[in-house]
Amino acid sequence: MISRLFNRFFVNCVQKASFLLVIFIELATLVTRINISCNTYSTKYLPAYIIRLILLCLYLYGIMAPDSKEERYFYFNTLAILLKAVQNERTTIDLRNEASVYGIVEHTDAYMNIVMRDCIFTDPRGDSYSYDMFFVQARNIRFVHIPPKIRIIPAIKEQLQHLLVHTRDVAHTKRTFKSKHTEQKHREGLAAVEKILEDRKKAEQRLNKNKTN
Secondary structure, eight states, X not given: OHHHHHHHHHHHHHHHHHHHHHHHHHHHHHHHHHHHXXXXXXXXXXXXXXXXXXXXXXXXXXXXXXXXXXXXXXXXXXXXXXXXXXXXOEEEXXXXXXXXXXXXXXXXXXXXXXXXXXXXXXXXXXXXXXXXXEEEOGGGEEEEOOOTXXXXXHHHHHHHHHHHHTSOOOTTSOOOHHHHHHHHHHHHHHHHHHHHHHHHHHXXXXXXXXXXX
C-alpha cells in the first residue's frame, strides 16, 4: 500500500515537473524571439518595453488565432475535422503506451492535439488518476473512440459547413488556379458524401421492404 502511494506521488511529481518544464521552455523561446525582434524593430521614438509589449500581443495572437491557412488545410484534408464533432462529448482516448484517458473533450485543434476536462487517466498498470484538465499530444494518440450517437459522415459534413460559414469574403479577390482546384475538390467531396448517404438510405429502404415481404 505504501509503495503504491509512493509510486502515485512520484508519478504526479514527474508529470507536474514535465508540465512546468514545457512551459518554461516555451516562455524562454518566446522571450528570445521577442528580444531578437525588438532589436530588429527598435527605434528612438518608442521605448523598448512598448515594442516588447506590442510584439508579445502579436505573438500571442498568432499562437491563439483560430483557422489559420495551415489549420484550415488540415481540417479539409485530414480526419481532424471529425475530432471537432467530438468536442464537449465524453469519450475515451487510447494512448500509444497502453494508457487511456476518459473524460470530456474540451478542445481539439487541426493537428489533433486534444484538451480534456473532468477526466480519468489510467496508466498501463491499471492505476487511475483524476484530473481537472489533461492535455493529450497528437503523437501520443492511438485511438479516439467516437461516441455511438455521433454519425460520422453527417458530423464531418456539418463541421465542414461550419468552417465554410466562417470563411472570409473573397468576392473581390482574384481567384487562383489553386483556390479553384481546392473548391472543386471540396465540391466533389461533398457530392461523394451525399451519394454515400443516399445509397445507404436506399439500401436501408430495400432491406426494410424485404423484411416486410
